[in-house]
Amino acid sequence: MPRRADPDDGRHGASLVSNGPVARAGYYRDLVVTLTIKEIKVRYKRTFLGYAWSLLNPIVYAVTYWIAFKAILNVRIEGYFVFLLCGLFPWQWLSNSLTSSPLAFVNNASLIKKISFPRYLIVLSTVLTEGLHFLLCLPVLAVIMVMFERGTPHWSWLVGIPILLVLQAMIIFGISLAIASCNVFFRDIERLLSLAMTVLFYLTPVIYEPKMVPALFQPIMAANPFAPLIVAWRTLFLDGKVDWSSLQVAAIAAVISMVGGALAFHRMQWKFAEAL
């Protein structure tokens, strides 16, 4: 059967192997694996500490916030250091993925202009790389929790962690896809984003509890798709409970994010090669 050129139909590279959907899925998996390995190898080239950086970052932030908000401003939260870490580790995944997303397509211009492959896999591999780092940080978080006697690893983690991993990956992937696509045409987004991430950080309950937020500002919490994620992670880590109501909200956010990202990407992807 003659087929038309379309990066989505797998006529390109994938069909070098075979044309069936199973083989195509296998090829896409190889593509994601290869891109993810590349990301990880490139990131740690010429760094001494390597993986330790993804541990060190949140810990240094946690110490800093602890000094500012506990030691100086005397915030009333028990075990504030561990409390901070429980929010900062998932936040790092989120923040690193979103911050690098504007350049996902722009930095791969030579690929996009020359080779036909599903472009969204570039974004997916960034999200997965960061997710992998997050996962590798969890054992360390558990050790710190035990050390500080604030929460312990719990059976509920086996249920909660996989669900939250999937939901967070979906939320980040959808938003990243939309940002990456739009930034091909409007490079302003790149600048806007670093500002937005700072604002979002303080509007997301990472350094405080949602119940401390005055009623006037509660709608902002409700509109923030990252708030239920962070709350659910922390409830899981500190209380060993799966926070189903937050998960519901996060699931809705995940679906909206994926649909929005897919629509934006689908509308714009054919213009990438021309605009880059």
Add this chain to the structure above:
Amino acid sequence: MEVRRGTVSAETAIAFDTVSKTYSLAWHKAGGIKGIMLHPREALHRMHAARREVLHDISFEVARGESVGIIGRNGVGKSTVLALIAGVLRPTSGTVTVTGRVSPLLELGAGFHPELTGRDNIFLNGVLLGMRRGEVARKSADIIAFAELEESIDEPLRVYSSGMMSRLGFAVAAHLEPEILLIDESLTVGDAEFQEKCIGKVAELHKRGVTTLLVSHDLESVARLCGRAMVLESRHIAFSGATAEAVDFYLDKDR
């Protein structure tokens, strides 16, 4: 919009049916978000006005196993034709039908990363071009041998010379086992000896029945490798026929 074409002979590898391609220059002309927000009407107007047609109503067919050259001056749309076949671009109107696995030998080493070793880059490039990881693993020894890079394959790519990088890029692309090979100027890599090897490899693939499309300024390699050639000129095909005649036509036009 594209119109699906009814029938294409099974012996046809590539068919262009009244294909036009217009590039929109809108994104560079609209002036970013600021331009759109401050002067929406003006920005929209400029976005609509800023279009450039590169191909106009082009139709041609390439039979399976044929070897066709595309010659023409810079900016007449040669690379656009290859990008349409590779599936990177979509035609503004008309239909592009491609039957068979395409190997886009468009830019050697697309996706190479300077910090990774030659071996890592073989995987990266090979998978991006359409190979499974297992396939790359099986062929990597052959690829390294073809590129003559046994000694430096585990060094990062940034220490490679540009010739070494091109050799690696060609070696990966040449081991893809495609049905349709698209070549864009990439035969002129490395030293004379390696160029000879590249041309030999392309000729060998062609002999095995691979359909080949070659875009080049190097009329000599077009003459050597292609049985037929097309001359592209200001948005349309000015000449199509035997390579020798096409070259004559092109050189005549140059005068």
